[in-house]
Amino acid sequence: MQKNIAALLDKTLAAASLTSDKLADVFSKETHRFTITGLSRSGKSMLFTSLVTMLKSRSEEGYACLPLLRYLPPSQVLDIRVAPIEGYKAFPQLDNLAALERGQWPAATEEAYGFKLIVRLKQTASLKRHVMPHTDVVFEFIDYPGEWITDIPMLSKTYAQWSDSAWAQLSSGPQQYFAEGWKQVVNSFDFEQPPSPARIQQLVHAYRQYLIDAKKQGISLLQPGSFLLDSSDFDWQAFGFTPLPSSITSDVSHPWYKAFDTHFVTFQQQWLAPLKQSIFKETDKQIILVDLFEGLNHSRQHLYQLKETLSHLADTFVYGQSSWFSRTVLKKEQIGKVAFVATKADLIPVNQRDNLLSLLTQITEGARARFDNKPIQFEHFLVSAMQVTDDGSNDSAIRYTDSQGRYVESTFESVPRTLKEMEEGAHFPVPQAQVPRDYKARILAGKGVDRLLQFLLGKGE
Known part of the structure; x- marks a missing residue:
């Protein structure tokens, strides 16, 4: 009985702020x-x-x-x-x-x-x-x-935090069996060269290929998952990023760290934050x-x-x-x-x-x-x-x-x-x-x- 009275009170209070053409909706x-x-x-x-x-x-x-x-x-x-x-x-x-x-x-x-x-x-x-x-x-x-869904938790991390956690994940569990190709790319990559658009794309495409392969093998925790969707409004071609070795992410002055940190913040502010606000609420x-x-x-x-x-x-x-x-x-x-x-x-x-x-x-x-x-x-x-x-x-x-x-x-x-x-x-x-x-x-x-x-x-x- 108390629940019914409370429900009616809710509707009555809501109705007080509505115009007459919306009044029927409250009760019906x-x-x-x-x-x-x-x-x-x-x-x-x-x-x-x-x-x-x-x-x-x-x-x-x-x-x-x-x-x-x-x-x-x-x-x-x-x-x-x-x-x-x-x-x-x-x-x-x-x-x-x-x-x-x-x-x-x-x-x-x-x-x-x-x-x-x-x-x-x-x-x-x-x-x-x-x-x-x-x-x-x-x-x-x-x-x-x-x-x-798997990308939203990235909002609470800095780029360096995300990069370190991504490396930990793909170096353990079932991911480690599918990340060998990506690790070989990183090990042979010359990070002394400046992060030009072409070099960034080379690295991003190699990491995306790992994400694609791992998804086919049933891996559930993949970030950024948005990079896997052709329909995504986020331009990963222009603002892509990957995990970087800790020797780079620990040096905030490193050109590659600066480039990927900027792209990561762009991903958070222009894609994830609006996505969470519009989709994951109400x-x-x-x-x-x-x-x-x-x-x-x-x-x-x-x-x-x-x-x-x-x-x-x-x-x-x-x-x-x-x-x-x-x-x-x-x-x-x-x-x-x-x-x-x-x-x-x-x-x-x-x-x-x-x-x-x-x-x-x-x-x-x-x-x-x-x-x-x-x-x-x-x-x-x-x-x-x-x-x-x-x-x-x-x-x-x-x-x-x-x-x-x-x-x-x-x-x-x-x-x-x-x-x-x-x-x-x-x-x-x-x-x-x-x-x-x-x-x-x-x-x-x-x-x-x-x-x-x-x-x-x-x-x-």
């Missing part, structure tokens, strides 16, 4: 803004595509998908529509569906997209029905490249997508690095419950609900999914430590945005369409419940399932999305 609209945070290849584009498809099919075509989503009962849905968010490009929903029709997975996100899903519900309470015949529940989603709910299979397919070291990466990324966001004053007057939101989501959960048999959930819980330990002493609600979920596999002939097997178009069966060993259970040097091959021809039916059969939305929309009672 419930807005939820989500940021979906995920590293590259974590499945953001597919999740968005599936979510829109599920909700529209549920309301417009009467499909019984999202069965556990009681906060949006189909019998009360009058209409659902997709609308743009001002300042963002529209999410390419139709393009993604066209790609699936061609048997291709949606393209990776390389720009910021924003869209609203506006669900109009009938009022059921008699008093509310007389005052306002409907309620609009608005979902605002922001999608952006995973590479941007959100009250966060979905953190985690692709555990990328690490399982490579090595235990990859999983440890994924855990480290998620821990660093948690520093990017502001966590805590937003007050009425901060939301209405200061126009600032804090994230009060966080969902950690392991994607592509249908790539292993059902009897292994408890193990996968246990592994997800350990991988997020560092990130969750950032929530200590803060009123944050969080849960862990397994989600299949599209059910691309079928049950196999036994509990440890699944069937799917492989890259050759064959319908095959694979049998799995147990997925490790913890990082320690995964032996050094071991890896778990992940099936390269192709887009099924009946992709829409399989989107509607996706698992876990209803539980995820139910948690995010819940009032915390």
Whole structure:
């Protein structure tokens, strides 16, 4: 009862500062803004595509998908529509569906997209029905490249600090196996020559090639990730930089240090700071997508690095419950609900999914430590945005369409419940399932999305 009174008071106070043409929105609209945070290849584009498809099919075509989503009962849905968010490009929903029709997975996100899903519900309470015949529940989603997320922590570092930390990372963990070419370039490079544009580009292109190669090998912590995106508005050709040996970064008078320090500050001020201000704010709910299979397919070291990466990324966001004053007057939101989501959960048999959930819980330990002493609600979920596999002939097997178009069966060993259970040097091959021809039916059969939305929309009672 107290929560209901507080919610009404919030709306009443907000209404006092609005003009009459906006008054109805305060009482008839419930807005939820989500940021979906995920590293590259974590499945953001597919999740968005599936979510829109599920909700529209549920309301417009009467499909019984999202069965556990009681906060949006189909019998009360009058209409659902997709609308743009001002300042963002529209999410390419139709393009993604066209790609699936061609048997291709949606393209990776390389720009910021924003869209609203506006669900109009009938009022059921008699008093509310007389005052306002409907309620609009608005979902605002922001999608952006995973590479941007790994770059934001660079805002808190000087160039020398970042350079030293970058060297430490590429000299340890799984990166060390893919950085040999870059190290050879540095060892043979003549830093006595002045940093001309041509020499800078030579060094930057060599470092970027390392980033490209490491990304292909499943490395998650790569900086600057923005250099990997052709669509990036930052001109890395003109203002690129790389880590430099400590003998140079320790000498602030060195010409190469001066050049790269200037470029690094330009990157921070002209790219990262505006990016953080425009993209990584004004959100009250966060979905953190985690692709555990990328690490399982490579090595235990990859999983440890994924855990480290998620821990660093948690520093990017502001966590805590937003007050009425901060939301209405200061126009600032804090994230009060966080969902950690392991994607592509249908790539292993059902009897292994408890193990996968246990592994997800350990991988997020560092990130969750950032929530200590803060009123944050969080849960862990397994989600299949599209059910691309079928049950196999036994509990440890699944069937799917492989890259050759064959319908095959694979049998799995147990997925490790913890990082320690995964032996050094071991890896778990992940099936390269192709887009099924009946992709829409399989989107509607996706698992876990209803539980995820139910948690995010819940009032915390």
